[in-house]
Amino acid sequence: MAEQKGRTFVVTGATSGLGLVTARELAAHGGRVLLAVRDAARGEEVASSLRRAYPGAEVEVRQIDLLNLNSIRRAAEQIGAEESVDVLVNNAGISMVEHSVTALGAERHLAANHLGHFALTALLEPALRRSPAPRVVTVTSYMHEKGELDLDDVAWSRKYSPIAAYSASKLANAVFAVELARREQSSSSPITSILAHPGYSNTPMQSKGTGITGIAMRVLGRLFAQSPEMGALPQLFAATEPDLAGGSYIGPDGRGGRSGHPIPVQPSAAAQDPELGRRLWERSQQLTGIGWHTPES
Template sequence: MTTDSRTNSSKSGGSGWAADRMADQRGRTFVVTGATSGLGLVTARELASHGGRVLLAVRDAARGEGVASSLRHAYPGAEVEVRRVDLLDLDSIRRAAEEIAREESVDVLVNNAGISMVEHAVTAQGAERHFAANHLGHFALTALLEPALRRSPAPRVVTVTSYMHEKGELDLDDVAWSRKYTPIAAYSASKLANAVFGVELARREESASSPITSVLAHPGYSNTPMQSKGTGLIGIAMRVSGMLFAQSQEMGALPQLFAATEPGLVGGSYIGPDGRGGRSGHPQPGQLSAAAQDPELGRRLWERSQQLTGIRWQSTDV
């Protein structure tokens, strides 16, 4: 897989693609993490409205049931179900994956959920929370769902990253961030981990002659509930900036919807908004940072992630 192939995509990208151009998704099963608000909720809604069977993989099951009920009401006949998963809890991830794996197949996994701008804390595995929730949880869930994905005729994994990955730095020897910690640096590092994972998964699936296609997406600068998560002056600035300058979450969800449903995408494709700086607009292929495409960093992140989660990907070890 070359850098050029990572940016290849359907010609419809960058030409005003919107959700109403999505093909009928009947007969396909989607798993969407973080589907109770923001980009995940928009993604689940659009997939359900186009006939897809959608499993809401969410931490708060009661809230998830409320979302599922509202989607069934809005779209009579929609198949929407809830699967509880806490991406900071490996036992929860294992239970959810076992439940989901009983499905005949999973056609698309959208690794959308994320946290941002939280205070420093470390999980039982010794990882800082941004890295643990945004990357390690999805790494584990994807690995455990791989058999269900392989039962699909055209399986796909969508990893949602951010343009902030370009500013991220990964110190795999200090995943606990035991030295200087800032929320924005930790968030950016976790988004770089998402990007590196998506590319490394594409490389390994290709090397293993797997049917799974790994693609990446980023929402640009979108006004989602994440904008209200910061504290202090940073939190105020984020909320004001989100209201004044960010695009809607409906627009922000388009790249991951495109990545999840558009035929013909190749492994490693990176989809984001087509506006200036990739901050807003309609989906089009983008360019990942050099760090995201670094095969040695990909190998090291993969091994470190397996060590921290205790989960190995036998079928994609190369």
């Protein structure tokens, strides 16, 4: 990774797992890193540890709850009032939670993993466009390939499965990133939208499941998953490699895309479906009440 001095990065979910590794490496290479996290106290602990490890590192905390639109608006206003944002890394995520519906009327996985990031990205758009080379990195999962989006039942009011809901939310991440890239093609000041996935990585998400499924996830994670340091490489590559085209998808180069070093890969056909992209975009605007403006060419 080249030196990142003079560039400002916003990383959601930066207190553990892939987000922590991403923030650490960006700070170690001279980037100014804003830790966009739900637990501000934990964020300050991480920021302090990074400053100790890398004297002179610019690391600050911005509190945000991706399930709360008011919190997202406050965080975006605070960040946007400072200066430009060069790279937004939409990394935070939840998995394997019991069925619940948020104030937006959406199931919790979809609300946290996609809708929160959709709103944050839209609200940070002006700050991103002030950068000479703005970029949005959205972190998905290889599980998006198994996901199905029912935009007429975002609350999952019928049959619910935590794995299916998580996979659907990761498909939403992928569809959003590709659709953003598609829309930015006609922009006079384009934001480069990149998609990344970590393969099979042993992160705190592996400990979230309950019952037999949870036990299996934890055991398999310890035995077969790669480290968070390896898992973060695709999103670090996506955030810092200068010549990536909008719509690129970065994942591990190992067998089945489960482990290894970052290379360009292909998202699922559903992720690239322009009609699904249009419908998800419109539904996301409807649910959040937040729109997106793309400058004319």
